[in-house]
Each structure stands twice: as C-alpha cells, then as structure tokens.
Amino acid sequence: MEWSDQPIGRRVAYWRQRRGMSQQVFADAIGKSKSWVDKVERGVRRLDKFSVLNEIADALSIDTQQLMGRDVQRRNDHANCIDQVEVDNIRASLERYERLGKYLGAAPIETPPLPELRKAVNHAWYAYEKANYPALARTLIDLLKAAPVAEEQARGDARAEAAGLLTQVYQIASTVLRKLGESQLAWLAADRAIGAAQRCDDPLLIGIATTRVANALRSLGRFEAALDLNVQVAHGILTELGVEAKNNRAALSVYGALLLQGAMAASLTGDAATTRDLLDSAQQAAEQVGDGANYYWTSFGPTNVELHRAAAYVELGEGRMALQVHQRIPDHALAALVPERRAHHFLDLARGCAQIGDLERAGRALLAADQAATSEIRCRPLAHDILTDVLRRGNGTKTPLPVRQLADRMGITA
Structure with missing residues (x-):
C-alpha cells in the first residue's frame, strides 16, 4: 500500500513511533487522553478537524499535508528518510x-x-x-x-x-x-x-573506526589526510598481528577495507598510480577472504573490490573504464551484496555513464539503484544531484518516462 493510501490513524502512529513517543506522552503533548490517541490510531475515531490535524502535526514536527498523505514542496520520500x-x-x-x-x-x-x-x-x-x-x-x-x-x-x-x-x-x-x-x-x-x-x-575495530574518520575527512575535502591515515593504519595492523593476519580472514577484511578507502582518497587527489596499487593490494587480500563473509560489517571480498575500482575510475573521470569494470561483475555476485552496497554502486555507475554522455544508461542505473535500496537513492543529496544533472542534460522531456517519474517522486524538476 502506498504511503498516501494509508489510513491517517496509521500515519499518526507511524510518526509518533518515529519520534519515540508513547501514546501517553503524545496524548499529553496534544492535550488529549491516551484512549483518544489509541482510537485515532486504530481508525475507530475520525480526524476531521483541521485545527486538530495542525496540533498533531506540530507535536510530531511534520507538515500537516504530510500527515494527511499529500505531497509537500520537496517530496523526497519523507516517510522513508531520516528527517x-x-x-x-x-x-x-x-x-x-x-x-x-x-x-x-x-x-x-x-x-x-x-x-x-x-x-x-x-x-x-x-x-x-x-x-x-x-x-x-x-x-x-x-x-x-x-x-x-x-x-x-x-x-x-x-x-x-x-x-x-x-x-x-x-x-x-x-x-x-x-x-x-x-x-x-x-x-x-x-x-x-x-x-x-x-x-x-580490538585492533580490528580500531581499523574499521579509522575508515570512518578517513571517510569523514574525505567528505571535508581532506583527501591527502584520508589517504595517509588509511594506509598507515592498514600496514600498522598487519605489523601488529604479524603472521597471524595472513590466515585471519577478519583481519584481511579490515586490512582490505582500509586499502579500499585509501584508494578512494587517492582517486580524489587524481593519483591514478597510487589508486591502482592500493586496489591491487586489496584484491590480493580479497582473494583470500572470498565473497559473502562480511567480517566487521565490511562486505569485503572480490566483488566489493570491483565496486570500489569502478567508483575510483569515476572519481578519476574515467567513466568508460568504470563501465568496463561493471560489465565484468557477475550478476549473481552483485545480487549477493547487501542492498546498500548495490545501490551505492549503481549511483557510481550513473555518474560514470553521465561522464561519457550516456544519459539513458545513467537513468537506468538510477532506477536500478532505486530498486535495490529505495531510501539510499531518495534520501541522499548525492543521488538528487546526479538525477538533477541527468534531467538537465537530457532536456527533461527527452528523459525516459520511468526516470522522470522517479524524479517526480523525489521532488526534482528539470
């Protein structure tokens, strides 16, 4: 059932729970009884006064039109996004x-x-x-x-x-x-x-925490600092664990994850040689780990290395090379990854397609991303930027209908 088709009582219950409010706390906030709230949420009592709807929306910190299941000015799928x-x-x-x-x-x-x-x-x-x-x-x-x-x-x-x-x-x-x-x-x-x-x-948790710091540095434009941090900690972990690391798939996963994030930082500096070296080293570790392990929530393995290789090519401005990497990834291997990883890859693929002017394929990649993990596309500023670019360069009306429909659902216009 579409969000707009949900009974209003269910929408009230949904947003009350999103805000972490019990029925009693919510009732106190709007000056009603707990019994009244319970009846509204179960659909036993109707909500037909706009003044009451406004009070409920204010208490839930949402737009009244949103509470009523109608579109608001920016329709980025509020119900499925962190607001x-x-x-x-x-x-x-x-x-x-x-x-x-x-x-x-x-x-x-x-x-x-x-x-x-x-x-x-x-x-x-x-x-x-x-x-x-x-x-x-x-x-x-x-x-x-x-x-x-x-x-x-x-x-x-x-x-x-x-x-x-x-x-x-x-x-x-x-x-x-x-x-x-x-x-x-x-x-x-x-x-x-x-x-x-x-x-x-736990040195491996330290290693994974390092990737988060380095990624935050990357998002702040500190690419060199992110590169150095990932690489130094990766080699530090191998040194600390010694021979044990060579037969420890969890350690290899963390080591490889650090190298992958280092490669992404290097690609943002335009250093293609360092990017390639780090990806190749990560590939060697991935071959020992294999796919499907997900140690320390890394999803590390040969397929994830290929996803990062494609993403790195996009950052280097080599969209055609990114597409070549995508084409050699087996469908079953991509499908086995967690939805967030798949959707992220299709976002990278859309960027690569846009780089070489293949806007139709870029649109298809965005649709594939939306199918893999809807919220990953509709809630991220990056996805909005990519889709906006595809629409603008495709002059809106030339963009395939499904892509325009996705844009409409996300509140994006050409």
Missing part, C-alpha cells in the same frame, strides 16, 4: 556526554544488559545495510544515549565489550551522517568511534 528532526536528535546525542550525567544533574539513563545492547547494535547494522533509515534513526538515537552509559557502568571484562559496542554505534552514526551530507557531524561521530575503539582492546 531533520532526527538529524537534530542525533546531533543532540553527540553533543551530550551521558557518562557525565551524575555531574550534570541529569536523570539517570536505564541501560539494557549487554546481550540486549549487542542485539540492538546488530539490528542497527542490518537496518543500515538494507537502507531502512526510519528504523535505523530510531534505534541509533536510543543507542547514542544508552551505549556511553553502558560502558561507564560496565565492570571488568564487560567494559571492553561495552566499548566495542559503543564504537560501532558511533561508526554507524558517522556513516549515515556522511551520506546525508552532514560532514562535520560525521567527523565528530567518527572521532568518538576511534576513542571507544581504543578502549575495547
């Missing part, structure tokens, strides 16, 4: 220091036992890999509050585990914020991730 309210909540969580609560006079935060916290972190990773941003936003906001306190309260060996979970929370936050164009916040979260990783006594 500004949630970004602000993530920012607020990053700006708070929950572990200092007793000194700040803050109310104590109840934290779940570590097994439950671990499940929640895994749930956040799965939501990220599927580009399920609404579910991820709610989970992430809660985790950013609970995970720091959980580490502070943990004792003995449990404290290292709690720190390991905390660094993952910050890493997820950094990655998502970078996709949304929040580069400074992404850097802050990544920096926090490094600190937590250093407390968890």
Whole structure:
C-alpha cells in the first residue's frame, strides 16, 4: 500500500513511533487522553478537524499535508528518510556526554544488559545495510544515549565489550551522517568511534573506526589526510598481528577495507598510480577472504573490490573504464551484496555513464539503484544531484518516462 493510501490513524502512529513517543506522552503533548490517541490510531475515531490535524502535526514536527498523505514542496520520500528532526536528535546525542550525567544533574539513563545492547547494535547494522533509515534513526538515537552509559557502568571484562559496542554505534552514526551530507557531524561521530575503539582492546575495530574518520575527512575535502591515515593504519595492523593476519580472514577484511578507502582518497587527489596499487593490494587480500563473509560489517571480498575500482575510475573521470569494470561483475555476485552496497554502486555507475554522455544508461542505473535500496537513492543529496544533472542534460522531456517519474517522486524538476 502506498504511503498516501494509508489510513491517517496509521500515519499518526507511524510518526509518533518515529519520534519515540508513547501514546501517553503524545496524548499529553496534544492535550488529549491516551484512549483518544489509541482510537485515532486504530481508525475507530475520525480526524476531521483541521485545527486538530495542525496540533498533531506540530507535536510530531511534520507538515500537516504530510500527515494527511499529500505531497509537500520537496517530496523526497519523507516517510522513508531520516528527517531533520532526527538529524537534530542525533546531533543532540553527540553533543551530550551521558557518562557525565551524575555531574550534570541529569536523570539517570536505564541501560539494557549487554546481550540486549549487542542485539540492538546488530539490528542497527542490518537496518543500515538494507537502507531502512526510519528504523535505523530510531534505534541509533536510543543507542547514542544508552551505549556511553553502558560502558561507564560496565565492570571488568564487560567494559571492553561495552566499548566495542559503543564504537560501532558511533561508526554507524558517522556513516549515515556522511551520506546525508552532514560532514562535520560525521567527523565528530567518527572521532568518538576511534576513542571507544581504543578502549575495547580490538585492533580490528580500531581499523574499521579509522575508515570512518578517513571517510569523514574525505567528505571535508581532506583527501591527502584520508589517504595517509588509511594506509598507515592498514600496514600498522598487519605489523601488529604479524603472521597471524595472513590466515585471519577478519583481519584481511579490515586490512582490505582500509586499502579500499585509501584508494578512494587517492582517486580524489587524481593519483591514478597510487589508486591502482592500493586496489591491487586489496584484491590480493580479497582473494583470500572470498565473497559473502562480511567480517566487521565490511562486505569485503572480490566483488566489493570491483565496486570500489569502478567508483575510483569515476572519481578519476574515467567513466568508460568504470563501465568496463561493471560489465565484468557477475550478476549473481552483485545480487549477493547487501542492498546498500548495490545501490551505492549503481549511483557510481550513473555518474560514470553521465561522464561519457550516456544519459539513458545513467537513468537506468538510477532506477536500478532505486530498486535495490529505495531510501539510499531518495534520501541522499548525492543521488538528487546526479538525477538533477541527468534531467538537465537530457532536456527533461527527452528523459525516459520511468526516470522522470522517479524524479517526480523525489521532488526534482528539470
């Protein structure tokens, strides 16, 4: 069922849950009873007064037209994207220091036992890999509050585990914020991730946290710094683990992920030789790991190396080479990757097609990306920029109808 076809009560319930409000809290916010809210959400009671709709929308921090299932000025699929309210909540969580609560006079935060916290972190990773941003936003906001306190309260060996979970929370936050164009916040979260990783006594988590810092640096235009950081830590991990790393697929995955991100940084500097060398080294590691492992949530393997090779060619302005790489990736190997990775690749492919003037194929790549992970396309500024460019250069009406329909759903006009 399309979002606009959902009963209004379900839309109220959806946004109430997105905002982390219980029925009682929401009822208090709009001056109604919990029973009244429950009846509205179940469709037993109608909402036919515009003044009441306005109050509900204000309490939920959304547009009234959006609550009613109608288009708003920028239709970037609000229901499936992390919206500004949630970004602000993530920012607020990053700006708070929950572990200092007793000194700040803050109310104590109840934290779940570590097994439950671990499940929640895994749930956040799965939501990220599927580009399920609404579910991820709610989970992430809660985790950013609970995970720091959980580490502070943990004792003995449990404290290292709690720190390991905390660094993952910050890493997820950094990655998502970078996709949304929040580069400074992404850097802050990544920096926090490094600190937590250093407390968890796991060099591989330190390595993965390094990729988040380097990616944030890349988004800030610090390409050389990102390149140096990735490469130095990659070789540092191999040195620390020694012979063990050669037979450790998890270690090779982290090492390879660092090299891949180093290659992307090198491509942004225009250094084709370094880009190629890093990709080739990553390929050697990937052949030992194989596809389908996903150690440390890296999705590292031969296919992911090829995706990064194509992306690097795009950054180097070699769109035709990127298409050649794409054509040699087996369909089954691409289909086996997580939706976020596939959609990201099709975005890169669309950019490569646009570079060589093949706008029709660029449009098809965008449609493939939308099919792989809708939110990855409709919620990212980068995707909006690519589609806008395709429409502009195709003079709008010459663009295939499905591409124009996608643009319309995203609120983009030629």
